[in-house]
Amino acid sequence: MAQVVFQGIGSVIIVMLHHNYMVVGLINALTFLLSALLVKYRFGVLCVAEPQMVERKQVSMIRSLGLTLRYLYRNNFLFSVIILTFFINVFGASMSGLINVTLLSVKTMWLVNYGISVAIMNMMISIGMITGSLVTNGIVRKLPLMYLFAISLSFSGLCGISFIWHESAYLSIVLLFVMGYFIGKINPRISAIVLQSIPEKRLAAVDGLLNMVSMLGAPVGQLLFLGIANVVGIAYSWFAFSIGCFFLIVIIVLKFIKMDEPMF
Incomplete structure (x- = not known):
């Protein structure tokens, strides 16, 4: 935080x-x-x-990674969470770069000037995440994790559409805040599930794998969407971004939404 x-x-x-x-x-x-x-x-x-x-007996990194993956594969819910975390980070990590590139070419989205616009829009994601992490009461806390994934992705896709339209910076700011709010709800929930579901001796390995998978999604998303922005155009990049978000929502609804979440 x-x-x-x-x-x-x-x-x-x-x-x-x-x-x-x-x-x-x-x-x-x-x-x-x-x-x-x-x-x-x-x-x-x-x-x-x-x-x-x-x-303890030293185990090589590759062997430790293999053992952790096999262990998680038997835990269907956590394995699915790790896969979804990777793809969500593909979208989330590329947003800051896409926003910066968009504001360079679209002055109708500026608030005073370019620098302040970049700072405010990126801060709204951070403020939303902090708010989501700190506010523990309300109806949102009762939503299953898969619902939170789908909702955060839906607002990510709407953010992409707002930048394609590029007529209201304030609409984009609100959407970025709400997206950050739900992401802020996701991270503590995953941590709580990992702590409750994983034995202490495997906790560090599972947490490390989760962080590694999340980090791997960042360069993939930046390469993909910023590459599209540079080669074809920023509007096409946001279009691919939004389509990808909504496609992942469909996958979650069809395959993951009914999974039993560990209770704690």
Whole structure:
């Protein structure tokens, strides 16, 4: 969550400094220095708090990955979640780049200027995710995880349509916030399911695999959609983006929506 917050703060600072990247770099270096000094100052406390490591038989990364995949394959729900997480990240990770490219060529979507528009639109996703993570009450908390996947994808697809239309920046901002809100609901739910469903000795391996699969989706989405934007045009890229989102919703409804979710 801290990463999401400070990504938004960083975007605002860049705009406030009129894209003076030398000053931004100095600020970044200063924060790293302060972090290092804090770790050095509290090093003794960290050493005391660190749990004792139990020596175990070393297993190669490939073998460990294979064992984890075979274990998850027997857990039909979690295996499906990992597959969907990959494809959702294909779409989600490419949005920031597509927004930046769109705003470069479509001034009707600007709010004051290009820099502020980029900062606000990217921040709305972050603010939505934070809000979704923090707000724990309401009807949304009772929705199954597969419904949350489908809803977040539907708003992602609508975001794509709003950028194709490119007549209302405020509509896009609202859609980005709502999309981020539901994504913020998904991440804690997945973490809770993993903690409840996976034995402690396999927890680190499963969590690492989930993060790895999510990260693999990012370069795939950026290569695909930003490639289409550069070769054919940004409107075609958003069109492919929206079609992909709605197609994945159909797959979820037909194949995954009725799966039994672990209760906790």
